[in-house]
Amino acid sequence: MPRWLTSGRVFWLALFAVTWALSTWSFQLYKALDARWIIRFPKKWQLELDGAISGFLIWLVEDAGFYLFSFKDLTRAMAALIEAPYQFLRNLLIEGFSSGYGETAVQLAPSLSWIAIIICIAAIGLYARDWALAALVGCCFLYLAVFGQWHSAMITLASVLIAVPIGAVGGLFLGIAAYRHPWVDMALRPVLDLMQTVPVFAYLVPILILFGFGPVAALVATIIYAMPPMVRITIVALRNVPDEILEAGHMAGCTQRQIMWKILVPSATPTLMVGVNQVIMLSLNMVIIASMIGAGGLGFDVLASLRRLDIGGGIEAGLAIVLMAIALDRASQAFSERKYRVRKSGNLIQRYPLSSTVLFFAIATMILGRLIPAVQTYPEALTLTTGPFWAGAMEWINVNFFDTFEAIKLVILQGLLLPVKKFFTGIPWAWGIIATGLMAARIGGWKLGIMAMLMMGFIAASGLWGKAMVTIYLCGVSVLIATIVGIPLGIWAAERPKAGKVILGLMDTLQTLPSFVYLIPVIMLFRVGDFSAMIAVVLYALAPAVRYAAHGLGDVPEQMIEAGHMAGCTKRQILWRIKLPLATPQLLLGLNQTTMLALSMLVITALVGTRDLGQEVYIALTKANAGKGIVAGLSVAFIAIIADRLVNALARGQRKRLGI
């Protein structure tokens, strides 16, 4: 055997060759053998899980009961528990408080004026960090008022304000339970894994069935979506409290409860705040997606504009989402970095200057607002709209660059997307299962191989093989492109600190944007289809590739580089021979994150007309078919889990080889 042909290479070459051959000639094979099962999973073996799940849900809603009350009562009670504070916040932010209904309603108090809300958010910024942050978040909210997005934005904000405390506190308590009782931890772990990989649409359906269309269902979905990271971060944060601090607590004679609330939780607060930041960002993301099941607000505006092909309106509302996301992200991030400061002394006002100021303005604008309506509500006559401008800009781009864009689209479609699609969709399901198993076993051991085969088997048996292959192809291509674009950007950022600051800052901002936002420009420039979906996915999933590459290169020990210099390496050799090999574990972690983000975005691109598992979930949502949605959602989750385990196994192997 020639030296380059090691056994590893032979394995991969052979695997690829067989797969390629089977994929190319599967149809001929089916004709020649007259064996339709080769390309279609036999109907009679198909799992009918979706029917069972739907049936179960219907039973749950209609018949299930716990002696004293029915399941329906339970969901009603939960709904009421969420509804009440939500309505209160809506009154506070939007509608004002009144007693009585309809014509006879008497207004008791108006909502907070727009001025008071802006001052409040700026004060939060000032409290969390400094005047610069206060100005930033204040301006973001001012934009909402001036550009006529206030009403929708406040609906979104009210949802976020409900979802975040419930999600954060719930996550904290679950995390504490898992920290204290190993069995809770064991039980939660697989659930958390699934929650992070099941696409959001999939659990919208059962929630829709249980809670009905409306803001409450949207809030429940949001809370479920935003809680898992808080649970994880809580567990990690509590475990990471130094042993000595815990021991100091025991030696001071703390009881179990004091240990938790006086030692562990306060010491872990900075990390816990990172979790809260995540909850906020995920809530915002989900609130927008959930506009589809009745949340209303900015997400609904975007969706409605897109459906009307109102380009300007879509961009305007999208921009409002972006600014709100930035404001909430920066403010909550500042909290996690906030240092304890010496407390002020003096009377109530001196001790709490910010709260006093906010309260003063709230009351003052309330009184003034009775006389001058503009103080209460931003006057409509003064709102600006950029809608026509954006619409014009888009039209201009489309008029002048239509051919260019079409050409680019065509080249990439024919040169890359279609061949890859043909390859993946051609693979016969039986071989696909075996090949995945072989690949997983080779990389991560036979246990992983068996797990991968079982998961792929589930997908095939659910009759979703073809759609799953479309998902894998779209995800694969998007991840490939994100990596090809992202890693050089990361390298650039690591090598040139100045450029790095800009690039990483941009990536940070990209990551704070709700996934929905990415669809807007893509649809406008490229309309619907696989190509648009791919662009949106690449944009959404780019950030981790860049970040991990930059960090991986930045973390290479200085000594290694000095050793390289002393060995007479050129700059290029240092990059290729020293930095990149040492950074591969980090690059692989970046790849893992990119893949996970790509899969989660891919489901949302069902809105721009892909024909993959995402579409399956989305159809299930529109038809309120819970079983179908869950089965398709699980299929996406399984693909994500296999990819995650594979890449992690690769990274582990690489780390071991490098001895780090």
Place this chain on the structure above:
Amino acid sequence: MNTTTILECRDVWKIYGAKADSFLTHTPDPQKGDLRKHNLIGAVRRANVQIRKGEIFVIMGLSGSGKSTLVRCLSRLVEPTAGEIFFEGKNLLSMNEAELIHIRRTKMGMVFQQFALLPHLTVLENAAFPLDVQGIDKVTREDRAMEMVELVGLKGRENNYPRELSGGQQQRVGIARSLVVEPDLWFLDEPFSALDPLIRREMQDEFMRLQNMLHKTIVFITHDFDEAIRLADRIAVMKDGEIQQVATPEELVLNPATDYVAEFTRYVSRSKVITAGSVIQPLQDGTFAGTVDHKQLIDDIASQIEGANAPYRVEKDGEVIGQITRQAVIDVLVGRA
């Protein structure tokens, strides 16, 4: 020195690893090889120590030798795998949670290597923390804590947060916190190891100053033999979880029980541990330049004796027990004794 025993541990074992408990019941006296075969770590192996009231008992050994584990067994932060521990005559290991909390709230204090201060509390609040968890009202506890803060020389910094202090200052807060409940028994786990050498020296002096005022019973852990001999009344030398020898610094140097201890003490400047009483010769006739006490360190009296033309008398409890010559002092100084 009062010789009543305040804390005693008998045949204490701490073994880490899967099924450590059942292993020890099957194999009551495992050797190092037995442990390794079963993938267990013998962090503390058959430890016997008696801490006497009012003494400074130093546990000394290289990193990983089991010092921290032993001291955590003594305070029951770590549950020993086997053995018995008696605190003031009561069985520490059979106490329930409430009794243990009571003992820790009133009788024990501990100082940690990495300071272990609570980041969200000020210096004063950190020092008052053990009183806070007992539910003592704010005014009383902060008064008491303020006394401690002053005692350790941090007056004026009481409203700072730990991150605003230097390492040495943070450890002073740790000391104040451990003393605020006026414990009888004071554990210090490598309290000065995280500090720079100069600061460490200063903190040792500070520590001796405090001990001269407070007369606590102290279990002090260190990996630094010089620190050990500076502070200790008695030293326990540990290796691989085993206590090799318990003795005064001088005995360790003069009569090392094992090769390991001998190796350890070889490079110690002996004049810092050997006392006049250990190098006396029979009293001879002639003139004497003066008198020294038998407990004085050679280091402290060397220049005095070397400079004189005649030997010195050595006294014990006012009685002359022998003489010390210039030659004897020089022998100690150059390491011949």
